[in-house]
Amino acid sequence: MLIKISIILYLSSFILLTLLFSNNNNTGYALGQISDNSLEQNNSSELKIQDLFSQTSKSVVQITVIDPLSNAQQGLGSGFLYDKDGHIITNNHVVTFNEGNNNYLVTFSNGNSYQAKLIGHDPYSDLAVLKLSDPIDIVLSPIPLGNSSSLRVGDTVAAIGNPFGLSGSLTVGVVSGLGRLLPTSDGSNSPFSQFAMNFNIPDIIQTDAAINPGNSGGPLLNLKGEVIGINSAIYSNTGVNAGIGFAVPSNTVKKVVQSIISSGKYLHPYLGVVGMDITPQLAKIFGLNESKGFFITDITPGSPAAKSGKLQKGTITYNQRGEIIDADGDIIVAIDDKEVRKIDDILTYLEREKEVGDTVILKILRNDKVEDVKILLDPRITEEDSSLLQQYDKEPVPKQDDFLTQCYQFLPKSLCDLLR
Numbered sequence: 479m480l481i482k483i484s485i486i487l488y489l490s491s492f493i494l495l496t497l498l499f500s501n502n503n504n505t506g507y508a509l510g511q512i513s514d515n516s517l518e519q520n521n522s523s524e525l526k527i528q529d530l531f532s533q534t535s536k537s538v539v540q541i542t543v544i545d546p547l548s549n550a551q552q553g554l555g556s557g558f559l560y561d562k563d564g565h566i567i568t569n570n571h572v573v574t575f576n577e578g579n580n581n582y583l584v585t586f587s588n589g590n591s592y593q594a595k596l597i598g599h600d601p602y603s604d605l606a607v608l609k610l611s612d613p614i615d616i617v618l619s620p621i622p623l624g625n626s627s628s629l630r631v632g633d634t635v636a637a638i639g640n641p642f643g644l645s646g647s648l649t650v651g652v653v654s655g656l657g658r659l660l661p662t663s664d665g666s667n668s669p670f671s672q673f674a675m676n677f678n679i680p681d682i683i684q685t686d687a688a689i690n691p692g693n694s695g696g697p698l699l700n701l702k703g704e705v706i707g708i709n710s711a712i713y714s715n716t717g718v719n720a721g722i723g724f725a726v727p728s729n730t731v732k733k734v735v736q737s738i739i740s741s742g743k744y745l746h747p748y749l750g751v752v753g754m755d756i757t758p759q760l761a762k763i764f765g766l767n768e769s770k771g772f773f774i775t776d777i778t779p780g781s782p783a784a785k786s787g788k789l790q791k792g793t794i795t796y797n798q799r800g801e802i803i804d805a806d807g808d809i810i811v812a813i814d815d816k817e818v819r820k821i822d823d824i825l826t827y828l829e830r831e832k833e834v835g836d837t838v839i840l841k842i843l844r845n846d847k848v849e850d851v852k853i854l855l856d857p858r859i860t861e862e863d864s865s866l867l868q869q870y871d872k873e874p875v876p877k878q879d880d881f882l883t884q885c886y887q888f889l890p891k892s893l894c895d896l897l898r
Contacts, residue, residue: 633700652685749781751777774809
């Protein structure tokens with residue numbers, strides 16, 4: 479009886495193994511390997527470039543900025559349909575000629591043009607929202623926003639826009655960098671726009687998809703047909719594409735645009751510290767093992783950092799060759815227990831995780847000791863608060879250390895030492 483049971487078990491095992499190996503030969507992978515079915519399922523949701531263009535291009539528009547007095551064209555850019563209410567997303571610098579006092583003409587790929595009005599804009603993220611104001615006789619098909627935090631360097635992306643006024647143009651490339659900083663830009667020369675240009679937009683996407691003048695405000699798309707960025711700028715010495723373009727990430731767009739639609743603006747949390755990333759030279763002066771942290775050299779008057787009363791701006795001493803020979807002051811090494819290697823880490827954390835009214839705890843390295851400083855985040859000033867710019871324009875009387883710093887830049891150290 480035991481022999482019969484053993485034979486039955488042996489035959490059952492043999493049949494089972496035969497079926498397994500037969501199945502493996504048909505599917506193309508062996509025992510111990512992981513199936514690529516999950517990858518195939520992910521790839522199956524991706525569109526061919528041709529299909530991507532046909533699916534989304536009808537919702538990408540050309541924006542013409544017109545001077546209401548002269549009726550002359552002031553600017554040209556791109557945008558895309560955000561929702562079925564007729565909201566169009568574009569760049570701030572596309573629409574802010576004459577401080578936004580313009581007429582706007584939105585043209586779809588089929589040639590239909592409609593008047594639009596400016597709902598609001600945000601120079602700190604280079605985003606703006608228009609709304610179609612004419613009766614619409616076409617079906618509105620918004621392009622969905624994707625998750626920009628899931629992007630990886632090497633992902634295929636496509637840019638659709640109107641470079642040099644050539645409507646409905648498609649270029650394809652890859653994500654060539656993530657987490658870049660991009661200086662803000664504005665089409666106007668108002669005192670506020672000049673102030674706003676002191677700030678950087680964090681978490682920027684870099685791409686080698688060709689972006690040229692006229693592409694600004696158009697969508698950067700993944701292969702699922704989702705907007706993962708708003709094309710905003712290029713790095714070029716000639717003003718045309720040189721293989722490095724920049725886009726505002728869709729996760730920033732999601733936060734900013736909803737606020738613009740509801741209130742006409744977005745309030746950015748900020749600290750109000752000015753400084754520089756720790757260099758190997760500064761690390762050596764401060765006795766640090768690594769070149770990481772943010773050295774505070776100034777504090778903006780009236781800012782959250784100034785209101786706290788607990789941060790100290792540092793001083794730097796240069797020799798006659800412009801080299802740093804001494805420094806003293808506070809170094810930010812962490813924010814809410816997240817390591818700070820450079821200013822990018824602070825800006826990205828505030829934009830991603832914090833809102834106005836939140837509190838952050840900065841870890842400050844001061845005199846070889848680490849201290850915690852709690853700061854309540856205020857909003858950066860908006861155009862409505864432009865009168866507050868006067869306090870930023872007031873230059874404090876230089877202290878002796880400031881005189882020395884300037885002296886070391888132009889005179890021999892022996893002469894500057896006499897000022898001590």
